[in-house]
Amino acid sequence: AQSVTQLGSHVSVSEGALVLLRCNYSSSVPPYLFWYVQYPNQGLQLLLKYTSAATLVKGINGFEAEFKKSETSFHLTKPSAHMSDAAEYFCAVSEAGNTPLVFGKGTRLSVIA
Amino acid sequence: DAGVIQSPRHEVTEMGQEVTLRCKLISGHNSLFWYRQTMMRGLELLIYFNNNVPIDDSGMPEDRFSAKMPNASFSTLKIQPSEPRDSAVYFCASSIQGSYGYTFGSGTRLTVV
Numbered sequence: 001a002q003s004v005t006q007l008g009s010h011v012s013v014s015e016g017a018l019v020l021l022r023c024n025y026s027s028s029v030p031p032y033l034f035w036y037v038q039y040p041n042q043g044l045q046l047l048l049k050y051t052s053a054a055t056l057v058k059g060i061n062g063f064e065a066e067f068k069k070s071e072t073s074f075h076l077t078k079p080s081a082h083m084s085d086a087a088e089y090f091c092a093v094s095e096a097g098n099t100p101l102v103f104g105k106g107t108r109l110s111v112i113a
Numbered sequence: 114d115a116g117v118i119q120s121p122r123h124e125v126t127e128m129g130q131e132v133t134l135r136c137k138l139i140s141g142h143n144s145l146f147w148y149r150q151t152m153m154r155g156l157e158l159l160i161y162f163n164n165n166v167p168i169d170d171s172g173m174p175e176d177r178f179s180a181k182m183p184n185a186s187f188s189t190l191k192i193q194p195s196e197p198r199d200s201a202v203y204f205c206a207s208s209i210q211g212s213y214g215y216t217f218g219s220g221t222r223l224t225v226v
Binding site: 032034036041042043044045046049051090094100101102103104105106 | 117146148155156158161169204206213214215216217218219220
């Protein structure tokens with residue numbers, strides 16, 4: 001069965017610092033991987049997705065993620081944090097895109113001025 | 114495009130009462146997913162439909178929960194009778210079958226007292 005583990009339920013960074021949110025997956029077949037962001041009292045919004053094309057994926061708001069098969073990882077990064085990036089971030093996996101998304105428990109990102 | 118529309122946004126009900134949550138899909142989307150979000154368990158898939166047909170309802174907690182798609186653009190999730198442990202945020206999401214990444218609604222926050 002597919003699963004996702006997000007390391008760290010809460011990450012705090014200073015404004016302008018690097019953002020790194022960690023995600024490791026488990027899948028018996030080539031995975032499709034996603035990052036979503038959730039702002040307070042809102043639904044989830046797709047940030048970026050990996051669907052077996054380029055391993056470095058660029059998304060909205062300056063975020064990107066790199067698929068590393070050898071490490072079974074799909075970490076989310078942003079070079080410089082902005083106050084508006086404070087939110088909950090979810091990593092999700094789907095087996096070859098044919099199954100519903102399975103989400104990690106989420107990582108809350110705080111940005112300190 | 115109005116996006117995925119859920120109603121009500123908030124629902125407070127007494128234990129034992131029937132609760133109905135509603136979801137309107139994005140026009141042209143033919144896959145519909147119901148998720149439940151709690152602090153303890155994160156985002157859990159309850160049920161999903163393709164072309165109005167339920168594909169997997171193994172995530173529905175028990176017989177008190179039921180979901181329908183009376184037409185291609187609308188779905189309901191019903192809980193009867195409701196219990197305090199059903200308190201959560203319920204999201205629906207829609208997509209085009211086979212595409213990657215869902216569009217989420219803003220959720221319904223259910224409180225059962």
